[in-house]
Amino acid sequence: xxxxxxxxxxxxxxxxxxxxxxxxxxxxxxxxxxxxxxxxxxxxxxxxxxxxxxxxxxxxxxxxxxxxxxxxxxxxxxxxxxxxxxxxxxxxxxxxxxxxxxxxxxxxxxxxxxxxxxxxxxxxxxxxxxxxxxxxxxxxxxxxxxxxxxxxxxxxxxxxxxxxxxxxxxxxxxxxxxxxxxxxxxxxxxxxxxxxxx
Numbered sequence: 617x618x619x620x621x622x623x624x625x626x627x628x629x630x631x632x633x634x635x636x637x638x639x640x641x642x643x644x645x646x647x648x649x650x651x652x653x654x655x656x657x658x659x660x661x662x663x664x665x666x667x668x669x670x671x672x673x674x675x676x677x678x679x680x681x682x683x684x685x686x687x688x689x690x691x692x693x694x695x696x697x698x699x700x701x702x703x704x705x706x707x708x709x710x711x712x713x714x715x716x717x718x719x720x721x722x723x724x725x726x727x728x729x730x731x732x733x734x735x736x737x738x739x740x741x742x743x744x745x746x747x748x749x750x751x752x753x754x755x756x757x758x759x760x761x762x763x764x765x766x767x768x769x770x771x772x773x774x775x776x777x778x779x780x781x782x783x784x785x786x787x788x789x790x791x792x793x794x795x796x797x798x799x800x801x802x803x804x805x806x807x808x809x810x811x812x813x814x
Contacts, residue, residue: 635716683742711773765796
């Protein structure tokens with residue numbers, strides 16, 4: 617019975633650590649930073665993960681596992697609106713359950729080509745593959761739409777957590793990201809042409 621509790625604790629540690637690594641980078645995140653974020657002493661954190669490198673490797677492995685699961689759910693669907701919506705739904709659910717890991721997974725997608733890109737590019741590639749995107753060969757409009765949808769997904773799921781409205785906001789987040797991909801929902805109103813652009 618002790619093992620599921622340990623797995624739950626380790627999962628929480630990995631998610632908080634991933635959020636810090638996504639925001640600050642590996643070099644600027646200390647073991648003490650992660651320990652404080654999860655409510656443990658430094659020694660307590662090191663009991664779960666013997667070093668910062670071990671913690672980082674566990675975070676990346678968990679992110680890769682999630683990225684593979686997302687891709688596995690849509691791999692057999694043909695490219696198009698149905699596959700995009702399914703990928704968005706899965707990513708939103710994962711982001712609502714693991715906000716830190718998703719922040720780490722999606723950070724490189726929003727920093728394509730940047731020398732300061734966050735780690736986790738292998739995982740990001742899995743997520744992009746779920747949408748049928750290759751940053752080197754995908755047409756610019758599609759790439760921009762997918763990156764915009766992923767950035768929106770990351771921001772909106774974090775906001776839903778902050779507002780404690782994850783269940784209420786989930787369908788709106790899915791719809792917003794699907795709209796960003798260029799797939800209008802059935803029955804959705806067209807935007808008002810007189811509305812001021814931001």
